[in-house]
Amino acid sequence: MGNWVVNHGLSALILVVWMGINIFIFVYFYLFYDLGPQFFYTRHLLGPALAWARAPAAVLNFNCLLILLPVCRNLLSFIRGSCACFRRSMRKQLDKNLSFHKLVAYMIGLMTAVHTIAHLLNLEWLNNSRQGDYDNLSTELSEIGDHSNETFLNPIRSPSTTPSYVAFTTIAGITGVIITLSLIFIITSSMEVIRRSYYEVFWYTHHLFIIFFAGLVFHGAGRIVRSQTKDSMYEHNVTYCKDRPLDWGKIPECPMPQFAGGAPGTWMWVLGPMVLYVFERILRLYRSLQKVILRKTVIHPSNVLELQMQKKNFSMEVGQYVFLNCPSISQLEWHPFTMTSAPEEDFFSVHIRSMGDWTRDLISKVNFHTFCKTGFSSRRIAVDGPFGTASEDVFDYEVSMLVGCGIGVTPFASILKSIWYKFKESNQKLRTKKIYFYWLCRETHAFEWFADLLHSLEGEMEERGMLNFLSYKLFLTGWDHSHAAHVMVHFDKDTDVVTGLKQKTHYGRPNWEKEFEDIRNAHPTSTVGVFLCGPQALGKTLESCCARYSDVDPRKARFYFNKENF
C-alpha cells in the first residue's frame, strides 16, 4: 500500500482534482442555463437542450485550455528544473504529460459529442418554432425581430429554411462543422495502430489543431445564444406575460421583450495557452538552429547507428532523452531517442535502430557519406533537449537491481557507464556497492552494441580486480531447439557463445523468487533499489516480489521498487 501511494498517489490526486473541476463546471453552467430567469423564453423554445449544450461548452473551454499545456515540453523542463528542491514525485509527474494529454483529449471528444447532439436538437426545434409548428408563445417569440426596434430571440430569421442551411450559413454553424471534422481527423489518426506504425500520418494530421483552435475562438462570435436583457426583465414581467403572448406590445405590463446574445468567452480561456504554445514552438526552432557538432558516427552490427555529438551549453543527466531532426530528410519531423552516453563524457550519444522511414533514411545517408568519405556535415542534424526526469535515484542505493527488457536496455547504457565513471573517480554521490543487472530480450539482434559495452566494462573491472562490482545476467526468452543444440555443443568454452561475455547466457525467463532470495541472502542488511525499464506485467511481478522479500525490520534487507519512466 505504501508503495502504491508513493508511486501513484500524486497522479491519483491530480486526476481527482481535474475530474472534480470538470464536474463542478458542468453542474454550475447547467444550473445557470437551466434555472436562470433571463433564459426563460430561450428555454421555452429549446427545452433542456439549451443547458445540455452550454454545460459541455464550458467544460470544453476548460479542457481546451488544458490540452496545450502538457505538450509544451520546454516549459515542462523549465518547471522540472526549477523545482529541483521539490520532491521527486512532482518531477516524475511531469513525465506523465502525454497520458494527461490523451485523457483531456478523450474528455474533449466526449463533450464535443454531447454539445453537438444538443445543438442539433436546438437547431431543429428553433426551425420548427420559426415555422409556427408549436404553441402561440413559441411562434410569438420567434417572430420578435421581424419589425424594427425589436431584438430577436430566435436566431433563425427566415420562416422557410432548413436546419442544414442555417448550420452552414451562421458563423457558429460553419466553424462548428469545421472544428468537429478536424477533431475527428485528429482522433482517428492518433489511434495506437496508426501512431506506432505510421508516425508521419499522426504527426502531420495532428497539426489540424491549428484549425481547431482558430475555429474555436470564432465559434461564439455570432452570439446566437440569446437571453433577455436586464432592462427588459425589469419592464416585462415574465410570470404574468408568458400566458399572454398575443397581447405583447399592446398592454403596458408586457412591452416587447428585448434580447441580447452572450459574448464569446472561449478566447479568454484559450488565449494564454495558445501564446505559451507559440513560444514553445519558437523556442524549439531556436534550439534546433544551434550548432550541433557530429563528433563521430559508428555503424554497429544489425544496422544500428551511433551518433556522438556535441553542443554548446548542453548538459545531460542519466536516463534523459533528446529529439533529433534531420532537415535533409524531413523539415518538420522530430524523433525522440534515449541518450546512451554518461554525463561524465564530453559528448552525448544516441543509438538509432532502423525502425521506420526516417531512421532508415538517416542510416542510409550516413552509410552513403561514409562510403564516399565525405563528411556528414554538422548542418545536418538538429537536437532539442534533453528532456525527461533524471534517474538519479539509481546512485542512492547500496545495492541496485536493474532490469532492462528489449529496447528498454538503452537507458541502462547511460546508467551503467555513469556508475562506472563515478566508481572510478570515487564520486561521493555514488553509494552503490553492488549492481545486479538483468537483461531480458527475445534475441540479441540489434543489441550487439550493448553486449560490447558490457564486454568493455567487464574488461575494465577485471583490470582493477573488481569483477564483483557488477554482476549481470542475460536472459534470452526467444530460444528454440536449434539454440539449445548450439549451446550444448559449445558449453565448455570460457565465454558465452552468443554474446562473447564471461557470464553465460540464460534461457527462458528468470526465476524472480530465486533471484530475490539470492540477493537477500547475499546482502542481509542492505536497502536494495529495483529499477525496471520494460513491460508493465513485469513491473507488477517485481513489485510483488519486492513486497514479499522486504523485511519489516529496517535493519534487515528491504527492496524498493522504483517505477521509473524512461
Added chain:
Amino acid sequence: MGQIEWAMWANEQALAAGLILLTGGIVGVAGQFKDWQFAAYGIDGESLIDICLLEYPRGKRKNKGTSIDRMGQRYLTICVKAFGPLTRNYFVRAGLHAVLSIPGGFMLPTVLGCVCVAIASLIYLLAAIRGEQWEPIMPQVESKQRPGESMKEPPSNPPPRPPRRAPEETARGCCICQPHSHLCQLCLRAPPRGQCDQGFAQSNNCCRL
C-alpha cells in the same frame, strides 16, 4: 511517408464515420426531426450493416510482421472474407462508401457522418491506387516442432564400439550424447560426473541455469 498503408487509416476513419452516422441517425429519429426517414436509413441500412460490420475486421498489414486485430473480429473476418474480391478490393470499398454517404447529406444530424464517410472513401481510393488489398488476419496454427535429427552427435569412437551395458545399470549418458532425456530445462538430463559413454567430459553442472 513511403511505408504508409493508407488502408489502415482509411479503416479507422470509416469505422469512426460509421459510428458518427449511427449516432446522427439515432438523434434524428429520436428527436422526431423532419425527414427522419433519412435518419432511419442512416441507422439501419448503412452505418450498422455495411460500414461497421465491413470495417470492423482489421486487415493484415503487408509490410510489418505483427497485425493487431480488434477484439472479437474473428467471426466477422470469416464473413467479410466470404465476399471475396468485393471486399478485398479497395476500389469497390471506396465506391461503396461514396455511394452510401450520399443519403446522409439530406438532413443535418447525419451530415457530419456523411462527410466523414466520404473522406474515408477518398482515403480508400488512395489506398486502392497504391495497390493495397485487404488480407484477413487468420489465427495462426502453431506447428509442433520436432527436434532436429542433427542433434544426435556422431559417435566419437571408431568401431568396434564398447558393448552395450546391461539394462539394470543406468546408462551413463550426458546431455550431448543423449539428448531429450529428463529433468534439466536445456539438456534434459541429470548431470553425472566423470565421463559418459561416448567419452564427453562432464562438468559439475551440465547447463548453467
